[in-house]
Amino acid sequence: MEQVQKNDSACVCEPDECDTFKFMAKRLGMRVLHPGGLEATEILAKRCGISEDMTILDAGCGRGSTSTFLAKRFGCKVIGVDVDHNLLMKANCSVQKENLTHKVAFRYADIQNLPFQDGTFDGAIIQATLIFTEKSKALQMITKKVRKNGFIGVIELAWKSNPAKEIVQKVSDVLCKSSASTECHDDWINLLNQAGLAVISAEFRDLDFNFQNMLRNEGILSTSKVALKSIYDKSTRRKIIQVVNLFKETKNYLGYGIYICRKR
Numbered sequence: 550m551e552q553v554q555k556n557d558s559a560c561v562c563e564p565d566e567c568d569t570f571k572f573m574a575k576r577l578g579m580r581v582l583h584p585g586g587l588e589a590t591e592i593l594a595k596r597c598g599i600s601e602d603m604t605i606l607d608a609g610c611g612r613g614s615t616s617t618f619l620a621k622r623f624g625c626k627v628i629g630v631d632v633d634h635n636l637l638m639k640a641n642c643s644v645q646k647e648n649l650t651h652k653v654a655f656r657y658a659d660i661q662n663l664p665f666q667d668g669t670f671d672g673a674i675i676q677a678t679l680i681f682t683e684k685s686k687a688l689q690m691i692t693k694k695v696r697k698n699g700f701i702g703v704i705e706l707a708w709k710s711n712p713a714k715e716i717v718q719k720v721s722d723v724l725c726k727s728s729a730s731t732e733c734h735d736d737w738i739n740l741l742n743q744a745g746l747a748v749i750s751a752e753f754r755d756l757d758f759n760f761q762n763m764l765r766n767e768g769i770l771s772t773s774k775v776a777l778k779s780i781y782d783k784s785t786r787r788k789i790i791q792v793v794n795l796f797k798e799t800k801n802y803l804g805y806g807i808y809i810c811r812k813r
């Protein structure tokens with residue numbers, strides 16, 4: 550796998566301090582780490598018009614769950630990139646297990662500095678990753694790597710409207726600083742426009758953390774493991790309760806956006 554310079558802005562939170570996404574991926578072994586889960590991904594993919602003949606960039610692919618999902622569900626080719634070696638190794642393992650190596654490949658790369666020729670991809674998917682980067686820089690870089698009239702589909706946490714300071718602080722403390730520095734729904738639309746994209750659709754949704762969604766995203770085995778960990782491990786249980794409570798407390802402020810854009 551290719552080595553690229555790791556950018557300091559890539560992951561601002563350390564696992565034991567506050568980054569709930571790392572906790573979910575590394576401590577709980579969860580595979581789907583974006584709001585809305587694979588249900589939202591499927592909506593995104595359909596709105597983007599993903600088809601079999603396309604090659605898609607999964608920017609910030611994590612454990613590669615979206616990359617394999619897209620290849621299986623839509624038949625497209627996918628290249629996933631991430632700056633976490635450990636997650637990329639897991640992504641590679643699952644692609645081999647699922648016999649999808651002819652469709653899906655992973656590379657170590659920073660989405661702010663992508664090692665591909667301009668216009669390589671028919672489209673790009675970005676889910677819960679822009680918040681960890683310099684958003685405009687990453688968006689401009691990804692846009693460059695997509696062909697003219699190609700699409701960019703984004704799912705990110707979003708504020709309904711400007712949140713009060715206490716709410717921002719709570720999200721920063723419980724989820725992570727990067728989550729708290731996400732944009733208001735309207736500001737995401739502005740950022741996408743500024744990156745030279747035409748925003749075709751933008752939908753704000755409430756966060757919905759429930760057991761059924763988790764089963765669909767993680768499968769029965771992984772969901773059972775999380776349930777067992779939360780029963781037997783006190784600190785895991787405490788963290789899960791904190792996150793569930795946070796979503797309840799901030800439900801009038803924090804949600805997520807599904808944004809579909811075309812490169813002009």
Ligand SMILES: C[S@@+](CC[C@H](N)C(=O)[O-])C[C@H]1O[C@@H](n2cnc3c(N)ncnc32)[C@H](O)[C@@H]1O
Pocket residue numbers: 556558559560570580581582583608609610611612614615630631632633636658659660661675676677678681682
């Ligand atoms: C919350 S996870 C989302 C993973 C995946 N997109 C998903 O939906 O399950 C954020 C991912 O972004 C990756 N990431 C953060 N900064 C990055 C960067 N500059 N370039 C590439 N990946 C990055 C992290 O390593 C992590 O895997």
